[in-house]
Amino acid sequence: MMKDKLTVLLPSGKDWNEVLFSQKILPIASEQVINFISTLSQSILRRPDFRVYPELMAMGFWMRKSHIIKIIDDNFNNSIQEVRLARGVIFHIAPSNVDSVFIYSWFLSMLAGNINIIRLSSKRGEQINLLLELLNDLFKLPEFSDIASRQVLISYGHDNHLTAYFSEQCDMRVIWGGDNTIRKIRQIPIPPTATELPFTDKFSLSLIGASEFIELPRDEKSKLINSFINDAFWFGQMACSSPRLIVWLGEDDIVEKAKLLFWTQVNKVLTNNMADISTADIVNKLVASNRMAIEGQVSIIKSDNNLINRIQLSSCDGINTSLHCGGGLFYEVSIFELDELLTCVSRKIQTVGYFGIPKEHLKQFVKRCLPLGIDRFVPIGKALEFSPIWDGYTLLKDFTRVVDIQN
Numbered sequence: 001m002m003k004d005k006l007t008v009l010l011p012s013g014k015d016w017n018e019v020l021f022s023q024k025i026l027p028i029a030s031e032q033v034i035n036f037i038s039t040l041s042q043s044i045l046r047r048p049d050f051r052v053y054p055e056l057m058a059m060g061f062w063m064r065k066s067h068i069i070k071i072i073d074d075n076f077n078n079s080i081q082e083v084r085l086a087r088g089v090i091f092h093i094a095p096s097n098v099d100s101v102f103i104y105s106w107f108l109s110m111l112a113g114n115i116n117i118i119r120l121s122s123k124r125g126e127q128i129n130l131l132l133e134l135l136n137d138l139f140k141l142p143e144f145s146d147i148a149s150r151q152v153l154i155s156y157g158h159d160n161h162l163t164a165y166f167s168e169q170c171d172m173r174v175i176w177g178g179d180n181t182i183r184k185i186r187q188i189p190i191p192p193t194a195t196e197l198p199f200t201d202k203f204s205l206s207l208i209g210a211s212e213f214i215e216l217p218r219d220e221k222s223k224l225i226n227s228f229i230n231d232a233f234w235f236g237q238m239a240c241s242s243p244r245l246i247v248w249l250g251e252d253d254i255v256e257k258a259k260l261l262f263w264t265q266v267n268k269v270l271t272n273n274m275a276d277i278s279t280a281d282i283v284n285k286l287v288a289s290n291r292m293a294i295e296g297q298v299s300i301i302k303s304d305n306n307l308i309n310r311i312q313l314s315s316c317d318g319i320n321t322s323l324h325c326g327g328g329l330f331y332e333v334s335i336f337e338l339d340e341l342l343t344c345v346s347r348k349i350q351t352v353g354y355f356g357i358p359k360e361h362l363k364q365f366v367k368r369c370l371p372l373g374i375d376r377f378v379p380i381g382k383a384l385e386f387s388p389i390w391d392g393y394t395l396l397k398d399f400t401r402v403v404d405i406q407n
Helices: 016-020 031-046 054-062 065-075 101-111 126-139 142-148 160-169 179-186 210-214 218-237 252-272 279-295 338-344 359-369
Strands: 006-010 082-086 089-093 115-120 151-156 172-176 195-199 203-209 243-249 299-302 309-312 329-335 349-355 376-379 400-404
Touching: 006 126, 031 054, 031 065, 031 101, 031 126, 031 142, 054 101, 054 126, 054 218, 065 101, 089 101, 089 160, 101 115, 101 172, 115 160, 126 142, 126 151, 172 179, 179 195, 203 210, 203 218, 210 252, 218 243, 218 252, 218 349, 243 252, 243 338, 252 329, 279 299, 279 309, 279 329, 329 338, 338 359
Parallel strands: 089 115, 089 172, 115 151, 172 195, 203 243, 203 349, 243 329, 309 329, 349 376
Antiparallel strands: 006 151, 082 400, 299 309
């Protein structure tokens, strides 16, 4: 049944089912795993055919040996009382909308010493196919045989029997997907000793100090605009960390001036770079905007070239996150004091990309207002950079278990 319904993507040429489940875990941060990730990083960064995919270049940079060692040092100390070990078999269900994100969680799990099963969507982009070819070449090298024997990448359709089979084998299940996907998969049990990491639908925003933006020199304004565009338009604005709401902080007249400067420059950069907004994106934005207008009192500002639709809201109460379609649609609201940001926060808020607000002020806001949501604050331009702390989870630690050794 399994051979007929699934495709084994990596590694090739082995009876994965028999080999994989006979393996023992590896030590945390084994030299072989670090060298494997470092070798992949070097291969990505020097391949010309990878340079057309900025998300892969960013991934290759993230995988640098010095960065991997820093992640390990930041997460593990030599506590006398505890020893950390890999959890065992990790079953990763990768997303289809931002398909490269599974690499990060997979490699952190690999660093933790786990055996990994990764289920990829059949809707893979060309960049993932390139990456699979490169990974396959590395898996064939004798020095990485221990790693290859502990990983399998598979693809299959919506098949509960297969998902149940892999779920039965795992010590942790990692689900990347929408809320409905997670609800359905959670109906499939995992062993009583297993645990689960779900990465659900999230909604992100940019927080901009209006007066601080206005006061920026022209070249610094341009840098910030380009950083914002990278945050918003990679992955069609559909990544969980892509900003879909813009919150302006400042007095009304200052905010209006900042908006004019900001959006004029954004539209200019997108136009000059021939941003690819499809007809479907344009229609979807029109439908979403009209529905928002029907549901509440909003003002809609649309650019002449259909690259940007801005829905002006009097408060965050009018935000309908389920209507957001990406492709250059932005909700926009103004606040006078930082504490008012709390009105824009629900459990769904993941990333706040910020500019013009001191880091200490953000820390005090969190301590003072105790928001139910917000997983991370990052400077604008870093929203899509993956961190070992994601959606509130400290992944490298969560991929391990603690053996407590007391006197």
